[in-house]
Amino acid sequence: MISDDRFMFHTFDNWLMHDDFTGNIISRNNIEQMQEQCKQRLENNVQLITADGSIDCVDAPDCQEEVVASLHFAEITTALSILADGGCFVVKMFTLFESSSVCQLFLLNCVFEEVHVFKPATSKRGNSEVYLVCIGYKKETQYLPELLQKMKENVECINILPLFPKSHLPTDFLLQHEICARLFMNLQIEAIESNIQAYEIKPTRRQVIYKQHLRTHTANEFYTRYKVSCIAEEDKILFSCPNTNENCKSKPFCKGSYSEREMAKETTMEERIFALHRTMNNLEKMLDLNYGMNFMKKAKFQVHQFQSFIFIVVLYLRNCLVAYLYIRL
Ligand SMILES: C[S@@+](CC[C@H](N)C(=O)[O-])C[C@H]1O[C@@H](n2cnc3c(N)ncnc32)[C@H](O)[C@@H]1O
Numbered sequence: 001m002i003s004d005d006r007f008m009f010h011t012f013d014n015w016l017m018h019d020d021f022t023g024n025i026i027s028r029n030n031i032e033q034m035q036e037q038c039k040q041r042l043e044n045n046v047q048l049i050t051a052d053g054s055i056d057c058v059d060a061p062d063c064q065e066e067v068v069a070s071l072h073f074a075e076i077t078t079a080l081s082i083l084a085d086g087g088c089f090v091v092k093m094f095t096l097f098e099s100s101s102v103c104q105l106f107l108l109n110c111v112f113e114e115v116h117v118f119k120p121a122t123s124k125r126g127n128s129e130v131y132l133v134c135i136g137y138k139k140e141t142q143y144l145p146e147l148l149q150k151m152k153e154n155v156e157c158i159n160i161l162p163l164f165p166k167s168h169l170p171t172d173f174l175l176q177h178e179i180c181a182r183l184f185m186n187l188q189i190e191a192i193e194s195n196i197q198a199y200e201i202k203p204t205r206r207q208v209i210y211k212q213h214l215r216t217h218t219a220n221e222f223y224t225r226y227k228v229s230c231i232a233e234e235d236k237i238l239f240s241c242p243n244t245n246e247n248c249k250s251k252p253f254c255k256g257s258y259s260e261r262e263m264a265k266e267t268t269m270e271e272r273i274f275a276l277h278r279t280m281n282n283l284e285k286m287l288d289l290n291y292g293m294n295f296m297k298k299a300k301f302q303v304h305q306f307q308s309f310i311f312i313v314v315l316y317l318r319n320c321l322v323a324y325l326y327i328r329l
Contacts (some may be wrong), residue, residue, distance in 0.1 A: 001024055003109050005258065006160055006238060007237060007238060010018050010237050010238060011237060016034055017034070018030040018033050018034070019033065024064070024154060025053065025071070025074045025075065025078060025154060025266060026070055026074040026156060027074075027150050027155070028039060028153065028155050028156060030154070031074065031077060031155065033153060034078060034082065035082055038082050042044070044082075044084060044086050045083050046083055046084050046086050046087060047083075047084055047086070047087045047088065048087060048089075048090075049078075049079040049083055049087070049088075049089045050089075050090045050091070051072075051075035051076075051079060051088075051089070051090070051091040051092065052070070052092045053068070053071045053072070053074075053076075054068055054092065054094075055067050055068055055071060055128075058258075061258060062179065064094050064095070064128070065094050065095045065096075065098045066099060067100060068093075068094060069098060069100045069160045070102070070157070070158070070160045071103060072091070072100075072101070073100065073151070073155060073160045075089065075091055075106065075150040076107070076108070076151075076154050077105055077148065077152055077155055079091070080111065080137075080144070080148055080151075081148055081152070083137045083139070084137070084139070085137060085138070085139040085140065086136055086137060087137045088133070088135050088136070088137070089108075089134040089137065090132070090133050090134070090136060091114070091127070091131070091132050091134070092129055092130075092131050092132075093130055093131075093132055094127075094128045094129055094130070095128045095181070095184075095185065096117075096130070096177065096180065096181045097163040097181060097182070099166070100160045100161070100162055100163075102165070102169070102174075103162045103163035103164050103169075103179055104323040105132070105148075105177060106163075106164060106169055106173055106177075107163055107164075108132060109136050110141060111137065111139075111141045111144060112137055112138065113134040113135055113136030113138065114133075114134070114136060115132060115133070115134050115135075116128050116133045116134075116135075117131075117133075117180050117184070118130060118131045118132075118133055119131070119184060119187065121222065124190035125188075126185070126188065126190070126191045126195055128184070128185075128188050128191050130184055137189070142282075147163075150171060151163075151266055151325055169321060171221070200280065201322050210258060230301075246272070246276055260288040270325075273325060274325075275323060275325070276321065277319075277321050277325070280314055280317060280321065281318065283314050284311070284314050284315065284318060
């Protein structure tokens with residue numbers, strides 16, 4: 001499942017990959033095997049479960065909640081099957097608008113003493129991820145074993161249906177859910193708007209320096225407040241592997257904004273080359289104009305030199321493109 005994770009290769013004995021060797025949690029067999037392993041290795045005394053599962057939604061960001069619904073369902077089913085009485089569960093979720101999410105939230109509220117929805121400072125402001133912190137598992141809740149059995153039977157269903165009809169959800173729960181979903185939605189909107197604003201307004205040098213100081217100061221404050229320190233070299237799992245970051249370089253990189261990527265999908269290579277050709281022509285015209293105007297104004301020599309260079313590069317690229325198009329078409 002994780003193609004390039006050296007951390008995993010060095011800690012392989014701590015991973016459960018199940019009989020099918022997939023590590024896939026959306027599988028009744030795999031959940032039951034995990035339950036069995038916890039019984040054997042940990043004597044069923046699991047006090048904390050964290051679930052950080054997600055699926056790459058970079059090409060369908062608007063469907064993230066639907067796409068991950070079955071994974072969340074499997075994570076909750078597994079956690080509730082394994083966790084010991086009184087235990088805690090932390091699960092990452094995204095937006096909470098879909099009926100499946102509302103029902104999952106309601107179920108967690110029924111079987112834990114406390115459920116908190118958090119967006120930690122370390123989670124990017126512009127994304128929708130939130131963490132549900134569930135404290136004090138009530139394993140003996142009435143009808144829970146029957147419900148868990150049904151959940152396991154349905155874990156592989158492609159479409160996760162809501163666990164309960166809306167009429168079964170108490171009004172005060174629905175009200176609290178709405179307040180919570182709106183709060184995080186508004187925080188995300190605010191963050192995205194301020195990101196767009198920051199992107200559009202070119203900051204002055206002074207502002208850049210101020211932001212750098214602010215970032216350093218915030219990071220230092222975070223390290224001090226939460227007692228974050230470096231892991232000693234000998235305690236690092238990958239301490240013997242130099243250049244742990246090297247792998248990051250081979251990761252696929254998403255170029256352009258979401259709209260640009262979508263547009264690129266819908267146009268052919270030829271259409272994109274023609275569009276580029278058009279842009280080059282416009283750039284050439286613009287540079288030509290600026291060059292002429294600047295010459296008239298007797299602008300500084302360096303500026304002329306630089307513009308001449310860009311002018312020649314654009315001309316050269318344009319000619320390469322034209323030549324390529326003649327050959328191809
Ligand atoms: C955000 S990453 C988790 C990162 C992890 N917490 C860490 O610190 O390395 C989400 C993970 O969910 C896993 N995942 C997605 N679908 C899964 C599935 N059906 N069963 C098990 N894991 C799954 C992905 O392979 C991915 O590694």
